[in-house]
Amino acid sequence: QVQLVESGGGLVKPGGSLRLSCAASGFSFSDYYIGWIRQAPGKGLEWVTFVSSSSDRIHYTDSAEGRFIISRDNANNSVFLQMNSLRVEDTAVFYCVRWNYLYYAVDVWGQGTTVTVSS
Amino acid sequence: DIQMTQSPSSVSASVGDRVTITCRASQGITTLLAWYQQKPGKAPKLLISDASTLQSGVPSRFSGSGSGTDFTLTISNLQPEDFATYFCQQANNFPQVTFGQGTRLEIK
Numbered sequence: 359q360v361q362l363v364e365s366g367g368g369l370v371k372p373g374g375s376l377r378l379s380c381a382a383s384g385f386s387f388s389d390y391y392i393g394w395i396r397q398a399p400g401k402g403l404e405w406v407t408f409v410s411s412s413s414d415r416i417h418y419t420d421s422a423e424g425r426f427i428i429s430r431d432n433a434n435n436s437v438f439l440q441m442n443s444l445r446v447e448d449t450a451v452f453y454c455v456r457w458n459y460l461y462y463a464v465d466v467w468g469q470g471t472t473v474t475v476s477s
Numbered sequence: 478d479i480q481m482t483q484s485p486s487s488v489s490a491s492v493g494d495r496v497t498i499t500c501r502a503s504q505g506i507t508t509l510l511a512w513y514q515q516k517p518g519k520a521p522k523l524l525i526s527d528a529s530t531l532q533s534g535v536p537s538r539f540s541g542s543g544s545g546t547d548f549t550l551t552i553s554n555l556q557p558e559d560f561a562t563y564f565c566q567q568a569n570n571f572p573q574v575t576f577g578q579g580t581r582l583e584i585k
Contacts, residue, residue, distance in 0.1 A: 393572065403564055404576070405572065453520055
């Protein structure tokens with residue numbers, strides 16, 4: 359079935375780095391924008407970054423610009439999020455998501471991976 | 478950024494009730510609005526896209542309406558499995574999608 363599976367979350371100190379991975383299956387991965395959306399504890403949803411199907415367009419929210427790097431490997435149906443200079447306020451569940459242009463919405467979500475930034 | 482304001486932030490209702498949640502955009506977004514349902518500890522689930530298009534498998538007691546700046550999600554004949562948090566999301570300036578703050582639907 360169509361799914362996204364994240365990994366790589368964990369506990370990291372402020373200023374540290376973490377690399378999240380997302381493995382896709384069940385659909386034509388290279389046809390879709392893929393991104394990351396996060397949810398801080400008890401809070402709402404915030405888009406972080408999206409990468410186009412061929413990686414020619416990459417977008418970051420202001421708070422991620424310059425610190426996070428998204429990349430994808432279409433041969434292996436995977437997306438990665440390299441997060442550097444992490445801050446306490448980056449603590450959140452990070453969801454790997456598929457953007458569906460037909461719906462103008464996120465139609466597939468991973469189960470989420472938790473990132474905790476704390477000293 | 479386009480701001481999305483949901484109301485109410487929480488609502489209590491009983492099984493069988495009808496509930497309406499509203500979402501207002503800070504500027505016109507035509508019908509580029511989606512609704513999601515999220516249960517505790519789970520990822521959100523897409524319910525409605527394009528303001529009123531029900532996703533496959535979503536019960537017909539869910540409906541959406543609106544265009545421009547004002548939108549509603551209506552749940553008729555509430556069922557126990559409907560108690561969750563609901564978010565709206567605008568896609569007018571993708572990828573800068575923004576979400577409402579959420580509406581928590583609780584059992585009365």
